[in-house]
Amino acid sequence: MNNIPNKLEKIGFDQWLLGKVSPGSLEQFELARVVAVHKDSYTISNGEVDVLAELVGKIIFSAASPVDYPAVGDWVLANFYDENTFAIIHEVLSRKSLLKRKTPGKKVDFQLIAANVDVAFIVQSLNENLAPQQNLWVPSGHNELGQIRSIP
Template identity: 40%
Template sequence: MNYIEEFGWDDSIQTIDKENAARVITVQKNNYRIADGNKEYLAHLSGRFLNQAMSSLDFPAVGDWVEVQKLVDEDKAVIKQVLPRKSQFVRQAAGMKTEAQIVAANMDTVFIVNSLNHDLNVRRIERYVLATYESGAVPVVVLTKKDECSSEEVAAAVSQVEEVAIGVTIVPVSNVTGDGFEALMAYLQPGKTAALLGSSGVGKSTLVNTLLDKEVQEIKGIREDDSRGRHTTTHREMFVLPNGALLIDTPGMRELQLWEGETAIGAAFEDIEALAEECHFKDCRHSAEPGCRVNEALEDGELSEGRFRSYLKLQRELAYEKRRQDQKAQLEEKNKWKKVSKGLKSKYKHRNVR
């Protein structure tokens, strides 16, 4: 009997026999652990997969559905292909190299986790909301450590977040009292997948332990001087909750460098986009043009300077990232044809020698 539906399998969106499918539940460097509802397997990529993969986006991520060849007696499997994703949270990989990194795939909801202390960062939340909209999942902001704050402090924090996460559900929670968890469970239905994203020390691992009602993730304290934590989760992993929902935990990200987001910036900044629609000139740059509705909103306090500066900064960042990606694509294409040309020359030279 196959229990793959427990991992969120949906016949309507998949393209292969479910007997040959499994879901990636853990990724550690080049090692993959997959599950098909009956058992787990340690999996590796087939040689053909490795030869055909063109970029980091082609490789399996936690949450991916994959076609596999199972070696049941050995608890091992070979991954043949990654099935089409319905959503994927992508960021620019850390470092100077231009490369995409998939943080999680096929999630229905992204819980953007931040703590209710002086590490609360609305600009960071803005970035996560934008990247989540781009991913195809639904963003939900989770504010942890509610028990450490007064009701007035919680209300003030929620108000700050509401200004940058317009229309996004905001849920303050306490792992100590359990307050707020009922609201979270509305997004954690059987067969549905959520991913926890955020910086180190904001309480993601504690959330996992509370939702699972057991200690599965190591928890380390935070520094009292700046409320910042150390990395506790070292790899991405999917857990099955007692009610049948699926939860992906991820290591804390020191920063979120955007990989893409042009199509979602209108959703993340719908307030500014709506104001821009009311400008007198359609190509208004929102600087000194007459009849600029955005400038009017800035002058009368309807729109904050910080919010508008962030909007412009993210637009510049996305444009810069796109140029980098285009340059990389052009270089890769050039190198590919160089190799093809070199191979053909070698082939004809060998023929002539014979």
Template identity: 35%
Template sequence: MTYQDLGYNDRLEAYRIQQNLDSFETGRVIAEHKERYVVKTCENEFNAELIGNLRFTAENRYDFAAVGDWVAFSEYDEGKALIHAIYPRNSIIERQAVGKSGQIQIIAANIDFGLIVQAVDRDFNLNRLERYLTICNASNVAPVIVLNKIDLISKTELESIKDRIKQRISDILVFTVSHQTAGYKDLESFIKKGNTYCLLGSSGVGKSTLLNNLSGQLQMKTGEISSSVNKGKHTTSHRELIVLNNGGILIDNPGMREVGIADTTSGLETTFETIFEYAQNCRFKDCTHLHEKGCAILKAVENGEIDEDSYSNFLKMEKERMYFESDARDRKKKDKDLGKMIKNVKKQRKNNKY
């Protein structure tokens, strides 16, 4: 295995030289669990953590390592290492942190393609699909739809689902697979050596089974299928990066019950391109697209030119984005005020010594 097999490229090498990181080893984070990391090189894997300076100077979640990151590290004991620097990322898949107002959660870094997995029997949901698309579009990650468990529905039902996707989502690759039937050859041929792919989807949609089939071996345990809900008991509890036999790099994720929209204006514009195009023709520049006379979007919805469900989903996500931005601004202001207060206290203590 070479570093190129892990996704290393000329951009990263130029950064290593520019930042004088020659004295450190270079590796990629392949697993993360509570600020503990597994870093992989061509020959070894290390249990690693951030050096104290990185940890204590971190201003937000972006300053911590994530699965998919390239890092500069040093080994201090057999199989143990300290991370000294995180290389610049070319993409970050993120969402709102669950239960934490105005904060983000990094799902994975340096991703080329997001494989959005939905089970067609019970999990399929176009609104949720648009959420994942928005996250990918905002993250500089190319989205790909994977419809799983197609053996559990009829061919007519499958074609109906594919038609519904085409009506609301355009120019997106769609693959159909099942653990019980053929369908992996097309997906396997799409996955290329050196590219990094991230599995995205709810719990129980078959991501781990998908990973096992693509890798040709048992990488993740999958539970038995529940007869009541037709779902496997999903056991993935952390993110992990795996190099496939064909050279593709795949990151598995725990199922996401909530897919909160963060600051993703660009993502919304890409996912709902048609809606934003109509918005250019609204009478008022500050149109909320809710009730104004002369709103081109409302007119298009009324005329059937914009799908009503897609419009409703857009409004919901736009509202979430606005709330997130507001919460993030408030949080930033509070952190800034706290920083000033701490600085003033330190200054007063210093003055009192003299």
């Protein structure tokens, strides 16, 4: 697979991701992007149709933390069934970036917000809860963080 199919390019697939996919995987699975995360399921898109999907047991039982599960924006390898009305996710591809936040409480764990984000636009209310001294951090490159500075 030297060329990226137009249907995948429209939803963000690029050469960097193409290098992360083994050619043998494409014979067995189809590429898709996670577009929504529900409690125990996902909505994925192959560029033509959005489909409800679930994780294969291997992913569920080998996950060490919430970061190991797919997030919105992740690219996955999946099998589509029943005329593209249902899918099973078999693998999550490497991420370019990951936007996450610490979960509430004392336990150090993270809640996923999105993956493979190229540009993030964050809006904050200007009411009494505004804390201009608070620093916000977002992904700015391959596994790097960039600081957002408040605009006076």
